[in-house]
Amino acid sequence: MRVELSSKRLRSDFVKKIAELSGQNLYLCYQCGKCSAGCPMGFAMDILPNQIMRLVQLGLEEDIANSKTVWLCASCLTCTVRCPRGVDLSRVMEALRLLTLRKNKNYVEPSKMPPETVADLPQIALVSGFRKLTS
Ligand code: SF4
Ligand code: SF4
Incomplete structure (x- = not known):
């Protein structure tokens, strides 16, 4: 995956909105991968949950929009329970779904x-x- 970073992306409305909707400090995630290791839907996802967190931190909205991961998330909270940093990733997934649905785009x-x-x-x-x- 080719990643283009910029300060504009890091401070984008997208990142702010996901933080606001999820109520999570997105920058607590340090990419340990425990969420992905325990995710029961990980086998079917094209981007793993910890990778979604990284893409959100970097403001890479389009890469997330092109992935089916957030729609496959079963909201089971396994990632939330396993996260050593107290990140509720299931709420981040929900925020990502909401952002799409609020644009009247159905999955x-x-x-x-x-x-x-x-x-x-x-x-x-x-x-x-x-x-x-x-x-
Ligand atoms: S809430 Fe979603 S991302 Fe988290 S472990 Fe369950 S299926 Fe995976
Ligand atoms: S378990 Fe928590 S800290 Fe580890 S990668 Fe997942 S969200 Fe980030």
């Missing part, structure tokens, strides 16, 4: 889901999925 489009898939899925799964993945 899944309910109207485009095949009817047979909708019929197969339990209603409770659909409702909780739509709450997380749509604005």
Whole structure:
């Protein structure tokens, strides 16, 4: 991955907004990797949770937007419990999802889901999925 850093990015509205929405001090993370080592969804993620933290610190919004990681996060809090720095990474993941959804960008489009898939899925799964993945 090619990374372009600048002071503008480090102090961007994106970084400030994620800190505000999550209520976390993003700079406490020192990249130990314990969150990723325990994440039950890590096997399916294209960018691991500790890497997401690094991208947020550096203000690399586009790299996060191009990843499916925040949508795969199951909000299980394993990372939160394991973090030696007290970072609630699950809240950072939620803040990242919110930022996209607030732009009216859905991760899944309910109207485009095949009817047979909708019929197969339990209603409770659909409702909780739509709450997380749509604005
Ligand atoms: S809350 Fe999300 S990122 Fe954290 S361990 Fe669970 S699935 Fe992984
Ligand atoms: S466990 Fe905490 S300090 Fe370690 S990489 Fe994850 S968020 Fe950063």
